Amino acid sequence: MMLPPARRLSRYVEPPMDGKRVDRVWAGVSARRVLIWSPRKVAMPAAAAAAGFALAAALALVVRGRTAAPTAPVAGLVLESGASQTMTLPDGSSAALGHDARLHFDRIEPSRVEATVDRGEATFDVHHSEARTWTVHARGFDIVDRGTRFVVVVSDAGVSVRVESGSVEVVRTGASGGGRKLEGGESWTSGTPPVVSPIESSAPSSAPPAAPTPSASVSATMATPVPTAATPRELLATADAARLAGRPREAAQSLDALRIRFRHDPRAGLAAFELGRLRLDALGDPTGALAAFDDAIVLAPRAGFREDAEARRVEALDRMNDARCPAARQAFLARYPNGLHTASVSARCP
Amino acid sequence: MTRVQLVSSPQGPSDAALVVAARAGEQWAREAIYRRYSGLAFGMAYRLLGRDHEIDDLVQECFAQALANLHRLDDPQALGAWLAALIVRTTQKMLRRRAVATRLGLRRPMDPLDADQLVSPNAPTDVQAELRAIYRIIETLPTRARIALLLRRVEGMSQEEVAQAMGVSLSTAKRLLADGEERLREALRDPSPRSTP
Numbered sequence: 001m002m003l004p005p006a007r008r009l010s011r012y013v014e015p016p017m018d019g020k021r022v023d024r025v026w027a028g029v030s031a032r033r034v035l036i037w038s039p040r041k042v043a044m045p046a047a048a049a050a051a052g053f054a055l056a057a058a059l060a061l062v063v064r065g066r067t068a069a070p071t072a073p074v075a076g077l078v079l080e081s082g083a084s085q086t087m088t089l090p091d092g093s094s095a096a097l098g099h100d101a102r103l104h105f106d107r108i109e110p111s112r113v114e115a116t117v118d119r120g121e122a123t124f125d126v127h128h129s130e131a132r133t134w135t136v137h138a139r140g141f142d143i144v145d146r147g148t149r150f151v152v153v154v155s156d157a158g159v160s161v162r163v164e165s166g167s168v169e170v171v172r173t174g175a176s177g178g179g180r181k182l183e184g185g186e187s188w189t190s191g192t193p194p195v196v197s198p199i200e201s202s203a204p205s206s207a208p209p210a211a212p213t214p215s216a217s218v219s220a221t222m223a224t225p226v227p228t229a230a231t232p233r234e235l236l237a238t239a240d241a242a243r244l245a246g247r248p249r250e251a252a253q254s255l256d257a258l259r260i261r262f263r264h265d266p267r268a269g270l271a272a273f274e275l276g277r278l279r280l281d282a283l284g285d286p287t288g289a290l291a292a293f294d295d296a297i298v299l300a301p302r303a304g305f306r307e308d309a310e311a312r313r314v315e316a317l318d319r320m321n322d323a324r325c326p327a328a329r330q331a332f333l334a335r336y337p338n339g340l341h342t343a344s345v346s347a348r349c350p
Numbered sequence: 351m352t353r354v355q356l357v358s359s360p361q362g363p364s365d366a367a368l369v370v371a372a373r374a375g376e377q378w379a380r381e382a383i384y385r386r387y388s389g390l391a392f393g394m395a396y397r398l399l400g401r402d403h404e405i406d407d408l409v410q411e412c413f414a415q416a417l418a419n420l421h422r423l424d425d426p427q428a429l430g431a432w433l434a435a436l437i438v439r440t441t442q443k444m445l446r447r448r449a450v451a452t453r454l455g456l457r458r459p460m461d462p463l464d465a466d467q468l469v470s471p472n473a474p475t476d477v478q479a480e481l482r483a484i485y486r487i488i489e490t491l492p493t494r495a496r497i498a499l500l501l502r503r504v505e506g507m508s509q510e511e512v513a514q515a516m517g518v519s520l521s522t523a524k525r526l527l528a529d530g531e532e533r534l535r536e537a538l539r540d541p542s543p544r545s546t547p
Binding site for chain 1: 377380381384385388389392393394395396397402403404405406407409410411413414417444447448450451468469470472473476477478480481502503504505506531534535538
């Protein structure tokens with residue numbers, strides 16, 4: 001069969017465009033100014049990849065062991081990321097490491113999993129089982145899963161825990177009680193400099209810190225994920241570089257830090273919107289995306305991207321199978337009857 | 351960088367004048383370059399990626415790179431072709447990274463492309479058939495063959511222009527196109543949705 005001669009067909013494949021979209025992208029370009037992009041390879045260090053695959057294999061063995069013969073405990077696995085990475089365990093639980101994070105699995109058994117975050121950000125999405133405990137150690141504190149999704153960040157500034165859904169309990173290592181229970185949307189930070197071994201140490205910390213009790217500073221807002229960059233511009237630059245290098249989780253961390261720490265910055269709304277897009281499109285996290293889109297609308301109610309944010313909000317609710325979706329769709333269509341996203345929103349949550 | 355049909359500068363300062371002003375730090379010129387070529391960039395990005403939700407990132411990155419590297423543009427009047435090549439290469443990098451990340455399990459697989467959503471219902475039936483076949487097979491092609499096929503069959507570039515935009519030799523471009531067009535022939539022969547491996 002002969003192909004028809006090549007001809008220009010591009011006019012039949014055009015994206016939905018309007019001035020707001022063009023303006024929004026220009027806002028992103030101009031915010032970056034003359035930032036020189038330095039392409040960074042996505043490739044993980046070979047050792048990290050090997051450790052990751054070893055971990056997956058080991059966990060597969062463990063989970064199979066729950067329904068077959070007992071397996072020997074697995075201990076001492078180290079998962080270290082040069083780039084962000086996510087390991088999904090055979091039971092559906094996952095551990096996602098941010099850039100330059102180090103996670104040490106101390107023990108993986110059918111009845112319990114224990115891990116230590118040595119440095120950086122690790123996000124755990126744990127399928128709760130009454131038959132198994134899941135505990136994360138971080139600089140003298142234990143975060144005990146109660147069936148949840150939570151983020152642990154270990155840095156020079158201390159330890160912070162953010163619960164996105166479900167609940168955890170934070171207790172001092174070795175303490176028998178008196179812990180602080182955190183529910184979805186709550187966060188906690190140790191708030192004092194660590195007194196344990198340097199972050200380069202691969203050994204899980206065991207020394208009790210001279211830190212306050214876990215009840216020191218619980219807030220109902222998201223914890224600042226301890227960015228390395230200090231200014232909004234640096235955070236945006238970090239986010240852009242990470243996003244282009246294929247590290248959406250790291251990019252999300254920087255954007256999250258910007259919107260939380262610099263709420264009066266004119267770029268905070270855009271950061272929240274971009275965070276929502278990343279969570280929805282690249283991280284498969286519609287719940288987190290919804291929170292970010294809501295925040296974007298609060299932070300920048302008159303921004304050019306408001307319509308986009310509201311449309312993506314409906315998309316997030318749809319992907320969550322959330323009962324609020326039809327009402328959100330109707331509200332959107334009433335507000336933007338001839339909008340750029342009217343057709344796609346109309347098809348949501350049928 | 352001649353014979354590029356993608357460029358059509360509207361009235362106003364020439365591309366060369368804009369480039370010179372932007373290099374001198376004039377913000378208005380930077381924005382004028384963006385606005386003059388944003389349509390080209392969004393369109394190419396959309397057609398090369400086949401999805402809408404990622405093109406904003408891609409376009410933003412391309413212009414950020416372009417505006418930071420205008421000093422590397424030898425012929426300021428060839429701005430359009432230079433930008434088109436930048437879009438092609440940035441898209442290629444993005445697709446490669448995405449493929450690697452997906453293979454390593456670091457990224458969830460993308461949903462299949464929706465040709466019905468991509469192709470205008472106003473296109474003639476033969477054009478619709480060809481475009482649907484193209485977007486049905488491109489995700490089965492290696493990244494470079496995918497880009498080459500789209501540049502040739504959708505953007506309407508010549509083989510030489512494909513080679514130039516991709517930064518490969520003419521013989522390499524021909525080989526990549528031969529692979530893609532063979533798959534396209536098969537897809538047009540059997541238009542069922544799963545006709546390709």
